[in-house]
Amino acid sequence: MLEEYQPRIIICFAGAAQFSSGGPITMSAEGLFKVAEYAPWAKVIAVHLESWIIVG
Numbered sequence: 001m002l003e004e005y006q007p008r009i010i011i012c013f014a015g016a017a018q019f020s021s022g023g024p025i026t027m028s029a030e031g032l033f034k035v036a037e038y039a040p041w042a043k044v045i046a047v048h049l050e051s052w053i054i055v056g
Helices: 029-038
Strands: 009-013 043-047
Touching: 009 029, 029 043
Parallel strands: 009 043
Antiparallel strands: none
C-alpha cells in the first residue's frame, strides 16, 4: 500500500505498549525504523499517548 500511494507523511502509534499478555499493540522503535527504511521518501512521525479517553 505504501508503494502504491507513496504518502509524504506517515504517522505511527509508537511506544511498544502492550497489555499484561500478548505482544505490543503499538509499534516499537525497530518497527519505526523499518517503516522509514521501506518508505525513504516519507517523513515518519511517531505518536505516543499515555492514555486514551473515549468520549461519547
